[in-house]
Amino acid sequence: MDESSGKSLDPAAWFNLWMKSASEAWSAMPQAIPTGFTVPKSEGNDSALPKWAEDQVLSWQSLVSLMGHPNTLAASLQDISRMPESFFSLIFPMLTSAAEIHQKHMGQMGKAGDFLSSFNFKDPEKLALDQWSALYDQEFRKFLNIPQLGLTRQYQEKTNRLMDRFNLLQAALADFLRLLYLPFEKTQADFSQKLVEAAEKNEIPKDPKAQYMIWLKMLEGHYMTLFKTPEYLACLSKTISASAEYSMAKKSLMDDLLKTMSIPSSDAIEGVYKEMYDMKKRIKDLEKIVKTLIQR
Amino acid sequence: MTPSGVPVDLILSKLAESTEKTHTRASDVLLGPIATEIAQTPYDVVYKEDRVKLKYYHPENRPNSHVQTPLLIIYALINRETMLDLQPGRSVVQNFLDNGIDVYMIDWGYPSQKDKYITLDDHVNGYIHNAVDTIRGRHSVSSINIMGICMGGSMSVMFASLHPDKVKNLITTVTPSNFDTDKGLLHVWMKHIDADQLVDTYGNISGDFMNFGFLLLNPARLMLDxxxxxxxxxxxxxxxxxxxxxxxxxxxSPDVPxxxxxxxxxxCYQKNLLIQSRLELGGKIVDLKNLTMPLxxxxxxxxxxxxxxxxELLTSRVGSTDTEDVCxxxxxxxxxxxxKTRKEFVPKIxxxxxxxDAESD
Incomplete structure (x- = not known):
């Protein structure tokens, strides 16, 4: 890249050029509008324009003549010329930090390869899911946790949380479904082995139903074994928890959306339900007391 | 590669043949009229509170030797009480009626989100208590017979402990009271469930969610076979x-509050308080020693x-001397x-x- 092309891409130079042309346009404006301009009048009427348009023209005329006054113009242009300096002093750190984040992001993306280098192909499904979970947790998740700023910060945070919880739920579900599929895989292998052994002894059951029952019992047994393993219990618990956290994040964002449409949020309705429950309970208790008093 | 010797072609041709035959006849059945109504035994609703109804089944053709004390059946909050009245001729309710028992049954209805705050205490000391008082009033008796089913049995035990004077005889069927066992998968799984997170997130626990859990207990049989x-x-x-x-x-399957x-x-599932007489409802301890009625x-x-x-631990922990376990x-x-079982179950009860009933006369 040569020097001239580098200069042409300099945002500061671009902005200065734009501000200069804008200043010149404002300077030329008073000359473009004649100072002796009057609102045209038609026959029989004081003015050819409706009253509101006449007022607009007069206002515009006053503004232009004020802007055209040498003192005002000079003062305004002085302020405008200072803008790029202050503007850039504000913007540059933000752009720099954004660029740094982007650079880090790209760097982290590059690190994804580090995870794959340790990939073990003995149990590819499990390892792929584990690697993805670790990669997401260590490298991607932090970008969704960057503190948000400004008026809309809490909405952005809630949106990011929803995305995060969705990704975690997907990972948990994938692992859960992988576990649920394992008994099928194992049954298939065991059943094939059993059939081959039976065939060698010429004892293979010719009735498909009998074969199906052997396969089913194997499958049932493998499921029963799986369901008691600590790995399955941990995965079940994690999946249910991930689902609950995703639902909570979705509910939180949805509640904000409902508020903008003047529809009661679930939080508001739950408050009403709680009040109803408490009131009903009090009424029932009072009814019992009244009945007891009447009986006496 | 040597052939395995598995006659795959023979197996597949047999399978195809039988499938074709079955499907030809099946279309006649599935496209024709079929009777699939459930809960057909007539009843009246004699008490209603919120979503909960108390059903009283019409005692038609009552035999001479009928049981004097009415029976209240308390079903679980999971699935519906219609299971006891699935079809004419195979209805537990109808069998009780035919044997001269006045049958009441609680229909828990379908809880909505507004019912999420309803507690176990509200069920036991509220709905069940009011249903029992209604029956006592209708029959002018001081105590009634109660039969609890599954979780409804656990609630029956709680009620009988807190109001022993209102329960004449207690029958618990497939009722969990000792939750500290790893024999049933449900008991194992429930220990790993974060109930607080589920309730805080979803409010009521959806019936579909629980049904999916029940299907997962034995997917090979329940989802395939x-x-x-x-x-x-x-x-x-x-x-x-x-x-x-x-x-x-x-x-x-209704949602559970x-x-x-x-x-x-x-x-119950995580601390196993019921069998230890340490469960607290409405500020009172559910002491199993208070169960002095026949069980x-x-x-x-x-x-x-x-x-x-x-x-099976329940009978050894109660205060009653008249107890019997039937497996x-x-x-x-x-x-x-x-x-097969109905021929033993209803006659036994x-x-x-x-x-x-005769002893108390």
Whole structure:
């Protein structure tokens, strides 16, 4: 890249050029509008324009003549010329930090390869899911946790949380479904082995139903074994928890959306339900007391 | 590579032949009229509170030797009480009526989100208590017979402990009271459930969510073999009708009120407080020693939801000296719907109640 092309891409130079042309346009404006301009009048009427348009023209005329006054113009242009300096002093750190984040992001993306280098192909499904979970947790998740700023910060945070919880739920579900599929895989292998052994002894059951029952019992047994393993219990618990956290994040964002449409949020309705429950309970208790008093 | 010797072509041709035959006949059944209605025994609603109804079944053709004390059946909050009245001729309710028992049953209805704050205490000391008082008033008796089913049995135990003077005889069927066992998968899984998170997130616990959990207890049988069996028997109208009735019942699962679920999971499944007489309801301790009334405890030998280990401790922990354990060769639902077991189950209860009815006379 040569020097001239580098200069042409300099945002500061671009902005200065734009501000200069804008200043010149404002300077030329008073000359473009004649100072002796009057609102045209038609026959029989004081003015050819409706009253509101006449007022607009007069206002515009006053503004232009004020802007055209040498003192005002000079003062305004002085302020405008200072803008790029202050503007850039504000913007540059933000752009720099954004660029740094982007650079880090790209760097982290590059690190994804580090995870794959340790990939073990003995149990590819499990390892792929584990690697993805670790990669997401260590490298991607932090970008969704960057503190948000400004008026809309809490909405952005809630949106990011929803995305995060969705990704975690997907990972948990994938692992859960992988576990649920394992008994099928194992049954298939065991059943094939059993059939081959039976065939060698010429004892293979010719009735498909009998074969199906052997396969089913194997499958049932493998499921029963799986369901008691600590790995399955941990995965079940994690999946249910991930689902609950995703639902909570979705509910939180949805509640904000409902508020903008003047529809009661679930939080508001739950408050009403709680009040109803408490009131009903009090009424029932009072009814019992009244009945007891009447009986006496 | 040597051939395995498996006659795959023969197996597949046999399978195709039988499938074709079955499907030809099945279309006649499935496209024709089939009777799949459930809960057909007539009843009146004699008490209603919020979503909860108290059903009183019409005592038609009452035999001379009827049981004087009315019976209240308390079903679980999971699935519906219609299981006891699936179809004419195979209805536990109808069998009780035919044997001269006045039958009441609580219909818990379908909790909505507004019911999420309803607690276990509200169920036991509120709805059940009011239903019992209604029956006592209608029959002018000081105490009634109660039969609890599954979680409804646990609630019956709680009620009988807190109001022993209002329960004449107690029958618990497939009722978990000792939750500290790893025999049933449900007991194992429940220990790993974060009930607080579920209730705080969802409010009520959805019936579909729980049904999915029940299906996962034995996916090979409940999600696969069951429907293979259906495909094989589709040409049998009676089989199809019974199958559809059962499907209707099993997937008609109301949500469970959140706060009730929270306490039941934490206090019963996770802390096992009921059997230790440490459970607290409405500020009072549920002391099993208060159960001084006769107790009949029935459970299934092959119950995968509430295994015998979860049921059989109860009789040794109560204050009553008149207790009996009955273990039937069946599963959780089989006790009520299997034709073989029904021949033992209802007659046993009727005989047991009639004996105690005679003793109190």
């Amino acid at each position: 069951k429907y293979v069996g259906f495909m094989e028997n589709m040409e049998d109208r009676e089989f199809v009708e019974n199958f559809v009735r059962m499907e209707k019942w099993i997937f008609d 959140g706060e009730t679920f929270r306490q039941f999971v934490k206090d 009949l405890n029935i459970y299934g030998k092959y119950d995968h939801l509430v295994p015998p280990e979860a049921c 039937l060769d069946t599963g959780h639902i089989g006790i009520y719907v299997s034709s 009727v005989k047991w109640l009639k004996q105690r």
